[in-house]
Amino acid sequence: xxxxxxxxxxxxxxxxxxxxxxxxxxxxxxxxxxxxxxxxxxxxxxxxxxxxxxxxxxxxxxxxxxxxxxxxxxxxxxxxxxxxxxxxxxxxxxxxxxxxxxxxxxxxxxxxxxxxxxxxxxxxxxxxxxxxxxxxxxxxxxxxxxxxxxxxxxxxxxxxxxxxxxxxxxxxxxxxxxxxxxxxxxxxxxxxxxxxxxxxxxxxxxxxxxxxxxxxxxxxxxxxxxxxxxxxxxxxxxxxxxxxxxxxxxxxxxxxxxxxxxxxxxxxxxxxxxxxxxxxxxxxxxxxxxxxxxxxxxxxxxxxxxxxxxxxxxxxxxxxxxxxxxxxxxxxxxxxxxxxxxxxxxxxxxxxxxxxxxxxxxxxxxxxxx
Amino acid sequence: xxxxxxxxxxxxxxxxxxxxxxxxxxxxxxxxxxxxxxxxxxxxxxxxxxxxxxxxxxxxxxxxxxxxxxxxxxxxxxxxxxxxxxxxxxxxxxxxxxxxxxxxxxxxxxxxxxxxxxxxxxxxxxxxxxxxxxxxxxxxxxxxxxxxxxxxxxxxxxxxxxxxxxxxxxxxxxxxxxxxxxxxxxxxxxxxxxxxxxxxxxxxxxxxxxxxxxxxxxxxxxxxxxxxxxxxxx
Numbered sequence: 001x002x003x004x005x006x007x008x009x010x011x012x013x014x015x016x017x018x019x020x021x022x023x024x025x026x027x028x029x030x031x032x033x034x035x036x037x038x039x040x041x042x043x044x045x046x047x048x049x050x051x052x053x054x055x056x057x058x059x060x061x062x063x064x065x066x067x068x069x070x071x072x073x074x075x076x077x078x079x080x081x082x083x084x085x086x087x088x089x090x091x092x093x094x095x096x097x098x099x100x101x102x103x104x105x106x107x108x109x110x111x112x113x114x115x116x117x118x119x120x121x122x123x124x125x126x127x128x129x130x131x132x133x134x135x136x137x138x139x140x141x142x143x144x145x146x147x148x149x150x151x152x153x154x155x156x157x158x159x160x161x162x163x164x165x166x167x168x169x170x171x172x173x174x175x176x177x178x179x180x181x182x183x184x185x186x187x188x189x190x191x192x193x194x195x196x197x198x199x200x201x202x203x204x205x206x207x208x209x210x211x212x213x214x215x216x217x218x219x220x221x222x223x224x225x226x227x228x229x230x231x232x233x234x235x236x237x238x239x240x241x242x243x244x245x246x247x248x249x250x251x252x253x254x255x256x257x258x259x260x261x262x263x264x265x266x267x268x269x270x271x272x273x274x275x276x277x278x279x280x281x282x283x284x285x286x287x288x289x290x291x292x293x294x295x296x297x298x299x300x301x302x303x304x305x306x307x308x309x310x311x312x313x314x315x316x317x318x319x320x321x322x323x324x325x326x327x328x329x330x331x332x333x334x335x336x337x338x339x340x341x342x343x344x345x346x347x348x349x350x351x352x353x354x355x356x357x358x359x360x361x362x363x364x365x366x367x368x369x370x
Numbered sequence: 371x372x373x374x375x376x377x378x379x380x381x382x383x384x385x386x387x388x389x390x391x392x393x394x395x396x397x398x399x400x401x402x403x404x405x406x407x408x409x410x411x412x413x414x415x416x417x418x419x420x421x422x423x424x425x426x427x428x429x430x431x432x433x434x435x436x437x438x439x440x441x442x443x444x445x446x447x448x449x450x451x452x453x454x455x456x457x458x459x460x461x462x463x464x465x466x467x468x469x470x471x472x473x474x475x476x477x478x479x480x481x482x483x484x485x486x487x488x489x490x491x492x493x494x495x496x497x498x499x500x501x502x503x504x505x506x507x508x509x510x511x512x513x514x515x516x517x518x519x520x521x522x523x524x525x526x527x528x529x530x531x532x533x534x535x536x537x538x539x540x541x542x543x544x545x546x547x548x549x550x551x552x553x554x555x556x557x558x559x560x561x562x563x564x565x566x567x568x569x570x571x572x573x574x575x576x577x578x579x580x581x582x583x584x585x586x587x588x589x590x591x592x593x594x595x596x597x598x599x600x601x602x603x604x
Contacts, residue, residue, distance in 0.1 A: 045502055073501040074510075086499040090517045099513075103504030149503045 001185045003027065003153065007043055007053025007063070016040060016209040024202030026179045026186040028195075028217070031206035032228040037189045040206070041155050044187065045080045046073030057153050074103070079151030079184075083158045085138040087130035093141050094126040100149025111150045119181065120144045120174055136167035140174060147184070154178075156188045160195060168195075169357060175199055176361075193234035194358045197221050197278040222327050224281060224316055232311060234358075236281040237326045242274045243267065252297075252352060259321035263297045264355040275360060281316060283354035284328035287347040288338050298350040300326060304342055307335070319348050381571060383550050384558035385578055391466060391554055392534035395473035396527050399481055403526060407485035428540075429479040437543025440472055444544070468545035469552045473534035480533055481526035488522020489515075521594045528590035532583050555579050 006019040016036040029037040042048045044055060046062065049070060055063040057078065062071045079100075087096050097117070101109065117123050120140045130138060139159055146154060159175075160168045172195070179186060179199065190196050196203055196217065203220040205213040213226050217238055220226060224235040239262070241255035246266060253267040255275055262277070269275060291299060302321035310316045313332045317340060318325050326348045340346065377385070410422055428436050444451040444462040454460040462468035492515060500510045516523075538556035545552040547561060559575045562568035 047498055047502075072506075073498070074504050074506045076502075077504065078502065080499070080502040082495070082499060084495070086493075086495055088496060088500070088514060099500070099505075100503035103506075103509070145503065 001058045001153070002056075003044065003058075003185070003187060004054070004056040005040065005044065007040075007050040007055065009039065009043065009048065009050040009053070011039065014039075014209065016043075018206065018209065018211050020204050020211050020214060022187070022202050022204060022214070024185070024200070026188055026200050027202045027204060028200035029187060029189045029206060030191070030196050030200075030203050030220075032191055032230075034208075035191075035206040036209040037191075037206050038157055039209075041080075041157050041187060041189050044153075045078055045155055046071065046076050047080075077104075077108070077149070077152050079146030079149055079154040081139070081142050081146050081154070081156040081159045083161050085130075085135075085142040087133075087138055087141055087145070089130055091130075092126065093122065093128050093130065093133070096130065096141060096145050097122075097126075097148050100145060104150050109150050111148045113148060116144050116147050119177055134167070135163050136170045139163065139167075139171055143174070143178065147178075147182070151184060154184045154186045156186060158189050158191070160190075160192075172198065172361060191228065191231070193221070193227060193231045194278070197234075197238045197359075198276055198361050218325075221278070222318065222325060224310065224327070224329070233282055234278075234280060235327075236283070236329075237279045237324070239277050239279060239324060239326075240274065241277055243269055243271050245271060257324060259300045259302070259324040259326065261298075262300075262350070263352045264360050265352065267360060277355065277361075278359040279326055279350060280354070280359065281327040281329035283350055284326060285349040286317060286319070286328050286330060286334070286338065286340065287349055288340075288344070290347060291349060294349065296349045296351045298348075298352065300348045300350070302326065302346060302348055304340060304344045304346055307340065307342060319346060321348060377574065378571070380549050380553075381558065381575060384553050384555050384575065385582075387466060387469075387550070387553065388535055388555040389582070391469045391473055392531045394467075394470040395477060395534040396481075396531040398470065399474040399478050399530055400523070400527060403478065403481040403485055403530075404523070407482050407489050407526075410482065411486045411489035425482050426479045428476050433476065433537070433539025434543050436475060437472060437540035440468075440475065440540065440544040444468065444471065462545070464545050464548060464552060466545075466551055469541050469554060470534075472540040472544045473537045474530070476537050476540050477530035477533035480529040484526035484529055485519060485522045488519040488525075491522075492518045520597050524590055524593050524597065528586055531586050535579065535583055535586070 002021060002023040004021045008015065008017040016039045018036065018040055029040055031037050039048065043050050050063060050065060052065045053063065054061065061069060062076055063069060088099065120143060122137070122140050122144055125133060125137055125141065133141065160171060176199065188199060200217045203214065203217050204211055205220060205226045213220060213223065221235055221238045224232055227235045239257050241257040241262060244254045244256040244261065246253050251266045252263050255262045255264060255277065264277065267275060300321040302319040304317055305320045306318035308316045310329055314329050315332055315335045317328045317330060319328060328348060406425060410418065442448050446452065446455065446463050451462060462471050497510050497514050500514045505513065536556060538560065541554060542557055547553050547557040555575055559572050562572035562575065
């Protein structure tokens with residue numbers, strides 16, 4: 001499944017002129033507000049007619065202004081989850097969930113009602129009215145409603161942006177399950193580094209209506225210069241690890257990665273479970289010798305592979321720790337004092353307490369301790 | 371109390387006729403009412419102000435003028451009247467159908483206003499969401515727009531019905547005051563006031579008129595409340 005977009009569209013003073021192609025499991029359209037991400041997703045959904053361009057999903061051309069082709073939204077079979085849920089107020093949750101199924105040709109219905117309800121944990125809400133749901137519940141129902149129309153592609157337009165942190169943490173695991181347990185490709189709009197790093201397989205970075213970069217999540221998250229100013233502190237390495245063991249005595253979980261063991265505060269996931277963590281560049285210290293008498297628990301040996309100027313009097317140092325790139329943001333002065341240079345052998349030092357739920361993800365709650 | 375319930379056959383006929391005329395007027399004006407309300411609420415076209423003015427004309431014109439205009443167009447020799455009589459055998463002049471037409475026209479602006487307000491209150495994003503779920507525009511209208519404007523529909527229908535129950539000027543001008551055919555409650559009351567000793571009859575019909583109008587109003591309140599509760603709009 002590939003999504004191919006090449007359009008130019010003008011909305012008053014604002015112009016979107018973007019070209020992108022993605023075949024990822026979950027492609028994030030990432031950028032600050034006003035960068036054109038929502039316009040782009042609305043164009044894919046068919047909610048907006050582009051001035052000029054072409055959109056194709058999985059080889060099926062949906063828009064081609066040169067050929068005068070525009071497939072209306074109800075014929076695209078593209079699911080959409082809106083920021084404001086948009087549940088139908090005059091129907092129960094079950095009615096909302098079953099709405100799209102009606103319009104799906106029988107032969108193309110692959111979504112199973114019970115499976116989707118179970119996946120999203122909304123079985124106890126079926127009889128309720130949307131007005132009686134919390135923000136997080138509404139969003140889960142909205143995801144279910146889109147899924148049950150058996151879409152070929154699922155678009156999510158900042159589905160967590162209007163929720164508080166607790167509600168976000170409630171929904172993120174469900175989106176992860178959606179990504180891992182269904183075959184539907186997802187295009188996910190977000191301005192949050194935390195969400196993108198945790199969910200995306202691929203990232204397309206947008207700024208002022210243009211694509212400025214695209215690629216695998218790990219590579220993009222290292223490019224601190226691409227991140228919006230207010231989110232720059234959140235940037236860093238994205239590491240795919242799995243839980244080696246839990247250290248109950250000290251309330252920690254030990255994660256295994258190619259770079260070595262990483263200790264983080266206790267995660268509510270079973271042993272062996274995959275966990276994607278983000279190591280903020282500003283949380284990484286650099287030592288030129290194996291540190292002794294240091295409180296930080298994570299010390300990863302590696303080699304400096306890149307030194308880039310950062311924001312203000314800082315530098316960004318990329319360290320290759322056994323094939324995994326860890327990014328550190330340190331001061332110009334430290335770099336000078338430690339005489340850091342390309343190829344130098346160093347140790348990346350990360351405090352366990354610098355990991356929080358935003359960088360490790362709480363994971364789905366489990367009944368018994370793994 | 372006997373004098374109150376002891377209606378003469380002519381009086382009963384007036385009551386029955388009024389209810390029939392008002393019901394037909396209300397039901398017949400619903401489809402065009404919804405259409406015009408949708409067009410006025412959402413359409414963007416040249417002449418919208420003109421259409422809006424035309425719809426509201428019966429509200430501001432003297433009812434006699436509206437009735438006379440109806441007579442000119444839908445009378446036997448009127449352009450529309452002659453055509454309809456020849457082609458479809460539909461005759462309005464001096465028939466109860468003419469009374470229904472006059473009542474429908476007089477109540478139309480009230481109905482359109484009520485429906486238009488509720489159409490304008492519909493969140494069009496809901497309709498867009500339904501579209502992404504595969505519903506074509508007709509289905510979106512039937513399953514999303516129509517249920518969401520239901521309170522406005524009920525209000526508009528009841529207003530039209532109540533207006534029809536009370537319509538006098540246009541009706542009497544267009545279809546006259548023929549017992550058993552076009553003599554609705556207001557015309558019957560008017561007739562009673564014109565003859566000596568007609569006071570009791572006038573009062574009886576007046577009370578009945580009040581009861582019917584109040585019942586319609588209460589029914590609409592109850593209906594609207596029930597719909598509102600079912601929808602649980604925040």
